Amino acid sequence: MGKSKVKKFNRPQFSPTGFARGKVEEESEDVNSPVRDLLDKLQSPCVDVREFACASISKLVQQEQVIPTFLQKDAVRCLGPLLLDQSLAVRETAAGALRNLSTCGGLEVCDDMVKRDIMTPLVALLKECSSAFDADLVPLQKSKGAKRTSVEVTANEAINLLWNLCESSSRAVSSFNKEGLLEPLLQCLKKFTTNMELATSAGKCLETKLHSTPPLDYGDQFAAKTRLSSNPFCIDSILICMAFLIACTAWNLKNIVPSNNQAATINAIAKILSETLEIDSGQVILQLKEAESQSPARETEVVEAANEVEEDIVFDQESGMEEVSRKGQTQKKTDDISDLLPLKNEELKQAAALLAAQQIALEIIVNICCCEDPSDDEWEELSSSDESDCCFENTLAESNGPLLSPLCLSAEVHTALLSCHVPKKVLEKTAFPSNVAVDACMRSPTWKQLVSKLQRVQCRGLTCLHNMLSVLDVESLGGALALQALAEHLSQLVFTETVFPKNDEFREAATSAIRSLMQTMASKNIPQCMTPEQLLAMCEAEVQCSNSSVRVNAVGIMGITGSVLAKGEGTAETLKMVGNFLLHVVTKDPSLVVVGEVLDALFDVFADGKEAEKAAVQIQLLKSLKAFQPVFKAKVRKEGREKYSLDQLCVLDNVKMNLRRFIAYQEAMEKNCRT
Structure with missing residues (x-):
């Protein structure tokens, strides 16, 4: 939280x-x-x-x-x-x-x-x-x-x-x-x-x-293999390069490659990542599908494969789950079974290989730009903080600023990513898959499995974007105008209707990217493109999701929105909507992790500012939190050890302490207003 x-x-x-x-x-x-x-x-x-x-x-x-x-x-x-x-x-x-x-x-x-x-x-x-x-x-x-x-x-x-x-x-x-x-x-x-x-x-x-x-020392073999993809459109070479990159590094290059060769090796990796992502997978799928259809023998083989499997994947538009029909019987499946379907022809293998390569490339970039979770020592420090009733505004002042400080990528990694235009290639992969390619796959029983793989590449792209926003500065991302254009792009992803349902993986990745982008823009005072009303509509839909991570992102987005509004003038009415939304979630959500995130958001939104003070009085924030405080303590005491990890309990303990301080702070504010 x-x-x-x-x-x-x-x-x-x-x-x-x-x-x-x-x-x-x-x-x-x-x-x-x-x-x-x-x-x-x-x-x-x-x-x-x-x-x-x-x-x-x-x-x-x-x-x-x-x-x-x-x-x-x-x-x-x-x-x-x-x-x-x-x-x-x-x-x-x-x-x-x-x-x-x-x-x-x-x-x-x-x-x-x-x-x-x-x-x-x-x-x-x-x-x-x-x-x-x-x-x-x-x-x-x-x-x-x-x-x-x-x-x-x-x-x-x-x-x-x-x-x-x-x-x-x-x-x-x-x-x-x-x-x-x-x-x-x-x-x-x-x-x-x-x-x-x-x-x-x-x-x-x-x-x-x-x-x-621990990684083994075979840097020479690695250096040789990174030269395999001289032709960026040779799917076989790209896939095996990616497989070898994973096998030989898992981003442990500093332990494998001699220091004097690290810059060249990182550049080689970035080049392969960029070349892999540059390929238009939708166009390749259409070309391969056409090549398959032009071969009568291949078409017969495809029909035989479909008969052998005797399964057909369809999407349940309401639940977003896949259904598998087998010999006339239908059963729900929540797991992706696409890997169980046989790849019976070379064209299909090539298409699946390309999507696998692009997924791997994005996952490697995620790890390159990844921030580790807080250490155990940090959690212990949070949970063992001095519980004296110090002024709450001092606590808030200490935490003012971005939710995450940008990481310091090494100069070699930073230069390699930018010189190979990796951020731009990642952004391109966050778009929805080509409708024409999806339609072509959906019409074929054996190619239908590629639709879920196309969706997975998009989700990895969004997760990758989320991480890059956390580690790259605004200038590296293209400046304020580029971030505003990115915000417009992400809003279209969220609000655009698609032929296939948006599953929890997509919703988590998309809301994570939006949250990171909004935090970056707020920290640099860059105007948001989505209105508070649009964001509220989106978050109201996302808090209904069964995935707690999606709900955490939704309340985090509203917390950032409210924090920005609290600094402006004439925003009390909008802050009232934000506050009522957060109070509704905090009393209704079954997850203590989400509840803790909501309380953090309330602390951020209503910590300071005349507009925030006015809105807090009108929504009776103090009364609501005082009534909720014993309920929250009881839930932490009753459910904590059974359902949550030690790390989560430490953070919840910190939230519980901050709730007490915030209530004391609000009481002092109301007392000052009366006097």
Whole structure:
């Protein structure tokens, strides 16, 4: 409360949730089919029987209710040895089954798999695949209609399993380090020219691992890879560059690259980020879609993919959730399932690759421009402040100014971002996706999944804009006129109706960007473009959102608006509207985090100024806060330890103390007015 949190992506929001699909089409329709029988078939001397058993398990474990049964019957130790089976097809399907088990089972299952020693055969498999790459041993099944089975396909399944395990288990990360799995993953990364999917999986797995351990010293390889995107419109090269950037840095460059090479490396990164964001994804999608439609064979493949999935994503205009229709049945889905849909043609893969690259680029910029949350020491200092009844106006004077002080980006980073026009490219990505491209995707069952990816890129752009507003000065952002134009752009995003619903992710990102922009403009006395009435209408809608972060941003926006109004003349009537809005939220919102933010906003708005004093008397602010004070204390005491973190409790304790001081201050003001 009282602080504008700058969002950081601790790691790009990827998760290896794509399910591995078994090679065998037969599937038991009964979820209670004998698990033991399938596990026994894993020991069969017949290769086809072992492969069939692995494929069946791979499909069954996608039903969460059967996972405990497989774990109880020790399926992990039964499947593990098959990762080293003499048959490459069995290795692939076994890795796929374990990958699906880790994906559907979640954190606890992943940790349990590591405890059951799945890492031993997995490490051996990855090292064998790496050796096969070195020897160029990549046998393929080339029979017509057969699924492509090779060392690369098997390695991709194994890497996705490793990615899941490292993301969920510290034991897996420890085994990664002990067994030296960096080299096998780098070997997979080098396959970007022939197998983009494998290289991308390796890059993302490396990125997840690097966020759990200190970075390794391979700056030379990094420098070489940053030169891959000589053609900014080569989507394959851009994607693998981005994957490698994540894998090798996660913005830990100062620990990886020698100091004398840091400026050049940062410039190379900024150039790649800029080139990646420069591509018009909507135009590329239309070109790729047209190329697909001109190929009769490709169109047949697309239809087959749609029939195989037997799912169709539609938007519920009221709830904003996706619905999945499967064989005539409809069920609500709140999670994005787009990653579960197979990419059956090269055009679709290229489009998805571009959107993934742009998302990663924006997430890296978010981290570059990110402010860490207040430290534990700062929270303790806030909560242990002297509780004497000092003058409240002194407390306010100490906190006067921006909610966040601009960070000091290093000169190299600042110069690189501006010279490569990164802020301008980020702003372009905050616009709504092209209507023509969205329509083209919505008309195709297999391309429809790209709509959510387009939306995600826009949301990342808004979050990135929010962070840049917190760390760049007004001149770097283009001056007062540029900020006013930006305010107009953001207002259009909020008030414009779109063909698809604005989900909570968009609302949080948009309100965060507006809040940061308004704070920047207020601190420099730059006139706001949106009227208080427009802002009030927007915030009244946003406080109805189920996402507490959106509600926090909404009351923060009204707090900034009121603080600016309090400095003017003839604004009492508008301040009354702001005050009534905040008082309504403070008594109705169920979240103490939001309530604390509202109280902070009230303190800021009605701390000083004749217009604020007049409005406070007319809305009976003092009476309302005195009545609310015991309610707030009781809620903090009753709900605090059960629902909120220690950091949040420390801030709430500080708000509670400031509420007491503010009431005393208002009482003194009223007493002075009467005398």
